[in-house]
Amino acid sequence: MRASSGRPHFTVGLVVHPSRSVLDSIRLITRYAGRSGAAVIARWCDAERVGPDVVTVAPEEFADRVDVLISLGGDGTMLGAMRLVVGRGVPVLGVNHGNLGFLIEVGPQELEPALDRLAEGRYTLEPHSCLEAGDSRAFNDIVIAAEPLSSLTLDLEVNGLRHGYYRGDAMIACTPTGSTAYNYAAGGPVISPSAPAVALTPVAPMSGISRSVILGKDDHIVLRNPSGEVPLIFSVDGTSAGPLQPGAELSVRLRTEAVDVVRFDADTHSQRNRVKLSLLDLPLRRDQLVELIPQPLRDQAERLRRG
Template sequence: MGMVGTVGLVLHPQRDSKKAIDTILRWAADKGATVLGLPEEVGRIDCTAVPVDADALVERADLLVGLGGDGTMLRTMRLLAGRPTPILGVNLGKLGFLAEIDVDELAGTLSAIDDHRYTIEPRMAIKSRLGGTDVTAFNDIALVRIPGEGLAAIAVTPAGSDFVRFAADAVIVATSTGSTAYSFSAGGPIVSPRVEAVLVVPAAAHSSFNRALVLPADEEVTLEVLPTSGRLAVEVDGAVVAHLCPGDTVTVAAWPGAAKVVRLGTTFYERARRKLRVDGSAEAL
């Protein structure tokens, strides 16, 4: 008996997903499976997917399919955080790290998953509490300077030990998944998603010490906005969700294995080489 009786859809807000959705609907019709989607997303496309709210989508789906790119996959992972439901990423545009397949491979991939011919790559998240609201990120939580309001002056305290103070454009707390995103652009290391670690990376630090910290998943890290800091924006996976002022603190903790991403053979290193155009030194070629 196949494992997929209900497929849930999460769509990119702008990219054309009609071909992918039609492929999923045809596959589901042949298998007698149900296809669900969020009303505001499937409502803009002429299709027979059943509109349900986010809670029903998460509760009922045996497989969640993110149609878009890495941003859509991050949103899908946050929807399912803490649940064992597998997530398949389908690339609809630029090559990403999280999407596993292109649209032309979709029907065969759904059948492979239905036949249990796939592996799961657990993805760690990080979580915090901002203004009384719990937030979860699969890439990063960043404290970012607001133009015209001064630098981000932040004390970093891992596991209760005062360690370093940065004056920078931003201080980024990233997962291994996020090591190839904002953290990477700030000079942080590339870390395999199999490594459950928390990275703390300053962006454009005004200091002779500008190194990233790599912390184990069982240690919390607290960021304190210092009196010399300007007002800061807090970005969660790239979206501004709050602002902080001097004296405010944010504590970030790891959430190991918070999402389960479907893999069918590609490796992180293959995706990283293509996406980041890793060629190495010319002298070594």
């Protein structure tokens, strides 16, 4: 986060939670940037939430100007930030102002040392893949469903060959990152982040394909609405992306290394996520759960037990 005197040549972009106050973190970032001569910008839509010390620009200008993106919110905010800079080589740092924060390593209380490490180059970049479907990009999942109280029928085509159909409540296409979200809740597999794969998982299947299908990064996936009358709806990372009209199709591909996420301690981040997954019913024995507790806390508990 270094810049010369005069016009800044390093620009920090902010993407903020739509309702939670993140002003303390913003003030810290702007003070830090001011000392180093860097600029801090946000989009017009966030003007009221970032305060007067942050310059706001048009959305179409924002992604072109930033050198690093800082997301202040939860996983939803982080996913939105990542979608803004796909393929641009802009690293994304998440600061958790949300709840679980599977994607996010840094809490607000850790922000200042994180900025120090960012400025000193003491970090690694963790590549994340996304699903591309037309103009939509999903880092977690694309979900296709029917209107409420009705069932979905959806045809599957892979690399130009028909592979059957789905009939049920919904169908999930997810990345490895998204495999621990709705896909996992629907009984789908957890996929290693190192695997360039896509999981297709039916939700409450009634007929047709009833189990998850795993496909590779070079597979061209087409999901087609075979109905002549009934539109389907699809969402991207939990946000509505519009209808899938009768007879229309959605072409889906995995884009690897779409965005780099800043990591300071990948092992600690993975450990925290194991704890969070255990709370979501990942099957661990009691002795395995104990292993997730940081060693200093285990030592302290042992001293207290011994009196």
